[in-house]
Amino acid sequence: MDQTNHTLTIERIQKSTFVWFEENWIHDNELHNHRKGQLIYVEQGFQYLTVAGKMYLLPQNHVAWIPSGALHKTNSHSERIKLMVLFFDTPQFDSAQDQLFFSQVQLFSAPKVLREMILYCEKWSKLIEEDEHEKVFLGALLHELPYFAAQLLQLGITLPQENRLQAVLNHLHDHYTAAFTLDEIAMLSNLSLRTIERLFKKETGMTLAKYQQLLRIIKSLELLSTKQFTISQIAYKVGYKSVQAFTNSFYAVMKYRPSSFMMD
CATH class of the missing domain: 1.10.10.60 (Homeodomain-like)
Structure with a gap:
């Protein structure tokens, strides 16, 4: 999940947000981390995540938040996997509760409005240049994320x-x-x-x-x-x-x- 092409890596992207949509995701199954936090949405198939010694399953139409700096790897046994990954600079927290939310791994079913917001972001997929509309839209999505997580999942298995x-x-x-x-x-x-x-x-x-x-x-x-x-x-x-x-x-x-x- 480190590369958008052979020469560009997530770490070299200077903009505060970055959208990456992939129709048939290829996994390297290697532990790595990012300075940006990331929101992973599974549109089709299912995704396994290993984060800090714990293995999670992310089912279809669910999202996972992985905090910045968290050592993780991804893999999937689905024949087809459609993912949308949104990368964010560490957000400024409005409250201690929000700070706690974004500092931990979170998995939850994506309500319809969140799914539609994420899918709308496909128009910015792999866009390197700054875009004010993208920045404002993704900022609003990130701000509301804790409120979308009405029912957090306990689908993690500690190894x-x-x-x-x-x-x-x-x-x-x-x-x-x-x-x-x-x-x-x-x-x-x-x-x-x-x-x-x-x-x-x-x-x-x-x-x-x-x-x-x-x-x-x-x-x-x-x-x-x-x-x-x-x-x-x-x-x-x-x-x-x-x-x-x-x-x-x-x-x-x-x-x-x-x-x-x-x-x-």
């Missing part, structure tokens, strides 16, 4: 640093559709049940069961974004035994139902 948990993580990621027992997990890691639970909660901030639930919802969002499967098919593909159980779990994480995502 544990504890080596003894690696076997547990690998098992959960490879077998997220299957029920697991704590005895089974203990055998994989050669740790006691109590130690596993304590370390896992300390490193990831969640229980094993909650981690598996989040994995299932993230995988379901990938499938939903393809528009190739029904909700019922997706429910069973990600390990739920009923559509109702899947819908309830999805709502608990996303705060809306999977049918709403498909209508987006």
